[in-house]
Structures are given as C-alpha cells and as structure tokens.
Amino acid sequence: MTLLHGGTLIDGSGAPAYSGDLLFDGHSILAVGAVSASTDCPQVDCTGLVIAPGFIDVHSHSDLQVLARHRAKTDQGVTTEVVGNCGFSAYPCGTHRHEVQEFANGILFGYDRDWAWRNAQEYLAETEAQAELVTVRSLVGHGTLRVATMGLRQGPATPAELDAMEQSLAECLAGGAAGFSTGLMYAPGSTAPTEELTALCRVTARAGKVYATHMRSYGDDLLASLDEQFYLARATGCRLQISHLQAVGRRNWAKQAEALEKLEAARHEGIDVAFDSYPYLAGSTVLTQLLPAWAVDGGTAALLARLADPALCRDMKATMIEQVPQQWSDIFITAVGSTVSEHFVGSDLATIGDTLAEHPVDAIFSLLRAEQGNVNILAFNQCDENLQKLLTHPLCSVISDGFYVKGKPHPRLYGTFPFLLGEIVRERRWMSLEQAIHKITAQPAARFSMARQGLLTPGYIADITVFDPVQIASGATYAAPDTAPTGIVHCFRRGELLSGTPVLHQHGG
Numbered sequence: 264m265t266l267l268h269g270g271t272l273i274d275g276s277g278a279p280a281y282s283g284d285l286l287f288d289g290h291s292i293l294a295v296g297a298v299s300a301s302t303d304c305p306q307v308d309c310t311g312l313v314i315a316p317g318f319i320d321v322h323s324h325s326d327l328q329v330l331a332r333h334r335a336k337t338d339q340g341v342t343t344e345v346v347g348n349c350g351f352s353a354y355p356c357g358t359h360r361h362e363v364q365e366f367a368n369g370i371l372f373g374y375d376r377d378w379a380w381r382n383a384q385e386y387l388a389e390t391e392a393q394a395e396l397v398t399v400r401s402l403v404g405h406g407t408l409r410v411a412t413m414g415l416r417q418g419p420a421t422p423a424e425l426d427a428m429e430q431s432l433a434e435c436l437a438g439g440a441a442g443f444s445t446g447l448m449y450a451p452g453s454t455a456p457t458e459e460l461t462a463l464c465r466v467t468a469r470a471g472k473v474y475a476t477h478m479r480s481y482g483d484d485l486l487a488s489l490d491e492q493f494y495l496a497r498a499t500g501c502r503l504q505i506s507h508l509q510a511v512g513r514r515n516w517a518k519q520a521e522a523l524e525k526l527e528a529a530r531h532e533g534i535d536v537a538f539d540s541y542p543y544l545a546g547s548t549v550l551t552q553l554l555p556a557w558a559v560d561g562g563t564a565a566l567l568a569r570l571a572d573p574a575l576c577r578d579m580k581a582t583m584i585e586q587v588p589q590q591w592s593d594i595f596i597t598a599v600g601s602t603v604s605e606h607f608v609g610s611d612l613a614t615i616g617d618t619l620a621e622h623p624v625d626a627i628f629s630l631l632r633a634e635q636g637n638v639n640i641l642a643f644n645q646c647d648e649n650l651q652k653l654l655t656h657p658l659c660s661v662i663s664d665g666f667y668v669k670g671k672p673h674p675r676l677y678g679t680f681p682f683l684l685g686e687i688v689r690e691r692r693w694m695s696l697e698q699a700i701h702k703i704t705a706q707p708a709a710r711f712s713m714a715r716q717g718l719l720t721p722g723y724i725a726d727i728t729v730f731d732p733v734q735i736a737s738g739a740t741y742a743a744p745d746t747a748p749t750g751i752v753h754c755f756r757r758g759e760l761l762s763g764t765p766v767l768h769q770h771g772g
C-alpha cells in the first residue's frame with residue numbers, strides 16, 4: 264500500500280479540485296479523499312502538488328518506440344498511449360513488413376527486434392511484455408491493413424481483397440485492438456473509395472469499437488472531408504473520432520467555425536462524434552505529403568522514377584503550387600534520411616529555394632531525389648484564435664500526435680502535456696486546470712472505451728501523475744525539441760513508480 268498524502272486532488276471528471284489523500288495497493292486505487300492509513304504504510308508527501316490520473320495520449324505514433332522504452336511520454340506524466348493512428352499500425356504485416364515500413368515513411372523504426380506481427384494479439388502481447396513504461400492500446404491502421412493485403416498498389420481493392428481486409432480487421436478487433444484508424448491523406452489508403460471505408464467501418468461498428476480518422480483534407484476540402492466521415496458514421500453506426508482537427512492554412516482559417524458547427528449538428532443528429540487536437544500552431548508530417556497522390560503510387564522507387572522525368576515534374580509542380588495551403592516560408596525541414604541534406608534541417612522551403620536558386624517546389628524535388636524520398640517537415644498551419652477555440656471546445660480531447668524522427672521532431676513529442684498545463688492553462692488561462700486534466704484523462708478514456716482508467720476512483724487502475732502546478736512547463740522548443748519538461752514530480756503506472764524521486768517515507772518508523 265502507498266499513501267499519497269496532503270495533495271490537491273483533481274480526479275479527471277472535470278469536478279473542482281479538493282484537498283486530500285489517495286491510497287493505492289498493487290494495481291488499484293483503494294481510497295480517495297480523507298484517508299486514514301495504517302502507520303506503517305509508505306507515504307508520499309504531496310503538499311503543494313496536484314494528484315491527477317495518469318495522462319492518456321490517444322493519438323500517438325510511438326508504435327515501436329514504446330517497445331524500445333523511450334521516455335519522452337513518461338517524463339510528461341503519460342501512462343497510456345493509443346498507437347496505430349492515421350492508418351499507420353505495425354500490424355497486420357506478416358510477410359509484408361518492408362512494404363509496410365516503406366508506406367509508414369519513417370514512423371515504424373527504432374525497435375531492434377525483427378518484427379512481423381500478423382495481428383493485434385501478437386503485437387499487444389509483445390507490448391504487454393516489453394513496454395514497461397506505458398500501457399499500450401492500438402488501433403488497426405487502414406493503410407497497413409491495405410498494404411498487408413494488396414501491397415503498395417493504389418486504387419480500389421478487388422472484392423476478394425476487401426473480404427480479406429474485413430476478416431483481418433475483425434480478427435484484430437476481436438483480439439484486443441481498440442479500434443480502427445484511417446489516414447486518408449496518405450497513399451495508398453488515400454485512394455480507397457468511400458465504399459471500402461464503409462465496409463471496414465461496419466466491421467468496426469459491429470465490434471463496438473471506435474473509428475479514428477485523419478481525414479482526406481484539413482485545408483481547402485475540410486468541410487467536404489467532415490461530411491464523408493459523418494456519412495460513414497451514419498451509414499455504419501460506428502463511433503467517430505476526428506483526429507487532430509484544425510483548419511490548415513490562412514485561406515482556410517474561416518472554415519474552422521463552420522467545421523465545429525457541423526460537428527455539433529452531427530452530434531445533435533445522434534452521431535457519436537468527438538475530436539482531438541494538439542496544443543501547437545505547427546503540424547508535422549512527411550515532405551511527400553505536398554505531392555499529388557499519384558506521384559507516390561507504387562512506393563519510393565516509382566516516385567524517384569517520376570522525379571527523374573521533367574514532364575511529370577512540371578505536372579506535379581503545377582498541382583502543388585495550386586494545392587499548398589501554407590506559404591513556403593511556413594514549412595520547415597525537420598529530418599532527412601541521410602547526411603547529404605542535413606544542413607537543410609531547420610530551414611524553411613522558401614529559404615532552401617533561395618539557397619539552391621530554385622523555385623521552392625523544385626527545391627522539394629531536389630531534396631526528395633537526394634534523400635530517396637525520406638524527408639520530414641513541420642508546417643505552421645494555424646492561428647492562436649482557432650487553436651483556442653479547438654482546445655476549449657467540450658468535444659476536444661488533447662493529444663500529442665508525437666512521432667520520433669532522427670532529426671528534430673516536433674516539440675509536441677516531448678512537451679505536449681506539460682505545455683498544456685503550464686503554458687495553456689497557467690500562463691494563457693484558456694481553461695481551468697480541472698478542464699485540462701479532464702481532456703487528457705477521463706474524456707479520452709471514455710472515447711476509447713478504457714475500463715477503470717482516467718479517474719481517481721476506488722477500484723480504478725493506479726495510474727497516477729503528481730505534478731507541481733506552479734512549476735509545470737515544457738522545455739521542448741522547435742529549435743531544441745528533445746528537452747525534458749519540469750514539474751512532473753511522480754508518475755505511477757499500475758501502482759509502480761516510473762518517474763520522479765522515490766521519496767517513500769515510513770510513517771512513524
């Protein structure tokens with residue numbers, strides 16, 4: 264038994280904070296409030312500290328890093344991560360591992376063991392054994408499911424292929440996967456027709472699980488993209504989570520208000536929809552995202568062949584100039600595959616174009632050629648006013664969307680949760696601490712059907728984060744993302760201390 268003594272309890276429900284203690288034993292919370300524990304029970308003095316449920320990150324791309332026990336999330340007080348987002352999961356892959364890795368473009372790396380999970384059961388068994396820092400829940404990625412079934416080919420699946428995908432998805436959902444995800448801006452999943460998604464959402468609905476989507480567009484076609492997702496939820500009855508909602512690019516900022524109205528109307532109509540957002544103005548993705556989908560059909564080798572063809576480059580360039588919702592100076596290189604273009608990490612595309620004396624799009628082509636297509640970017644997409652409206656919306660859970668890259672990852676990987684509680688809550692006062700905690704505990708736990716998680720309640724799992732509300736802050740910046748936060752004092756997962764000084768005193772002994 265351990266007693267967390269004399270802290271401020273914020274229980275995750277959104278209810279006002281109150282002073283008290285928390286007693287837990289093994290995996291479970293035993294008592295909360297004014298607790299009288301036996302004198303020989305180890306105690307942790309929580310004077311001046313907040314005791315909250317362990318933070319839950321329902322939009323993570325740490326599918327392999329959790330197995331390698333990276334500490335970026337633990338140091339922020341995160342005790343549960345949902346991986347497999349945006350259509351990228353590490354299973355089912357079986358014999359298609361290399362194609363899956365190629366498709367996932369840099370997300371699925373960093374775990375030394377030779378992996379080839381055929382289904383959710385195999386992957387989750389390995390996380391249960393290896394991921395000692397965090398509880399892992401996982402969505403079945405549509406892109407992975409597709410690549411495992413039909414390779415990197417674009418376009419509609421044959422009836423037999425669709426059958427195979429439905430069966431594999433059903434097997435994974437029955438085997439413990441938390442839901443299904445799509446990444447409809449990433450080829451080849453982006454080329455799936457709505458009918459294919461309808462069939463797979465139906466399987467998800469039948470299993471009673473959640474469907475999370477990275478939609479076809481967050482820019483010019485934001486509203487039509489939302490409509491497609493509402494259609495899927497309406498047609499199949501699945502529970503719908505819009506991933507990392509935002510309106511990308513200045514010319515689309517006005518659409519965000521309408522997007523939120525549409526969401527509220529859909530809920531009113533009876534669709535079980537909510538969304539999540541990360542607390543930063545910049546987003547992060549791969550450079551190939553700026554190309555038209557047809558340019559990446561067939562994978563990297565096919566892309567490089569097209570980049571060697573001047574006529575095709577002219578076609579690509581025309582589309583890209585028309586479609587890019589940001590300014591070139593808003594888009595920064597964060598990581599490259601080799602050392603050839605390393606000096607461009609941290610520079611924006613306008614500057615790189617100037618340096619190379621090329622149009623920014625031609626500079627993109629040069630970079631992709633030099634790096635075999637392997638380049639990551641960070642793009643300033645949003646404005647403060649919109650970000651505030653998103654984060655404070657009652658349907659919004661807060662997520663990291665963090666992923667590891669070898670150069671400079673987005674600081675959200677290392678700082679999201681302390682940034683929310685320090686910068687957004689304490690400094691900008693956009694919401695109360697109780698509301699913010701709710702958005703990273705009970706609210707996401709409910710959306711993703713996590714039993715006995717997200718609240719400080721007797722019988723719940725002893726995932727507990729203790730932090731200093733005055734000190735809590737992210738140290739991660741765009742220039743120096745890999746910086747640990749301050750103010751997380753203790754982090755317990757299933758009752759075990761993962762982070763902080765083990766200051767357990769023997770009371771009276």
Ligand SMILES: [Zn+2]
Binds near residue numbers: 348349446507
């Ligand atoms: Zn995404």
